[in-house]
Amino acid sequence: MTPVLAGLFVFAMRVTDMSLDTLRMLFVMRGRRLLAGALGTVQAAVFILAVGAALRGPLNFWTVAGYATGFGAGVIVGMIAEERLALGHIMFRVYSLAGGTAIAQALREAGYAVTEFVAHGRDGRITVVNSVVARKDTQAVQSVIEHIDPQAFVTVDEVRPLRHGYFGQA
Secondary structure, three states: OOHHHHHHHHHHHHHHHHHHHHHHHHHHHOOOHHHHHHHHHHHHHHHHHHHHHHHOOOOOHHHHHHHHHHHHHHHHHHHHHHHHHOOOEEEEEEEEOOOHHHHHHHHHHOOOOOEEEEEEEOOEEEEEEEEEEEHHHHHHHHHHHHHHOOOOEEEEEEEOOOOOOOOOOO
């Protein structure tokens, strides 16, 4: 195999390896044991192929460059793949001076579980709206909030439901 082809092979193996590694770690953090284990098995085999190809014969620029750039590209590809899979739940926290109750009502009408309460912020009385939604519904929930109160302060956190509760079926 020519050095350039070897570098391209190592790059492709490293992109695959790191994409799987990134997905595996995200699934570990979400408690998806079997999926994380299966990905880890495949990832280990791909890693051995990548390292074996990179270390076959004397090191050259192409295999080292393929290994290093494949690592970075693989992390990015893994993150994009995980975003597209959109597994799990997120918690929207909406802080609104004027539209909190309307946001809560609109989200309820759309089938999402919502908890709202009154709080006191820097500018006085505000409504805080909490809603745990499937990650695949992120854009829809953002659109509802933006439509009703474009000035609302919104945060999002990763959620791992522990037990009980209603998550809605939007």
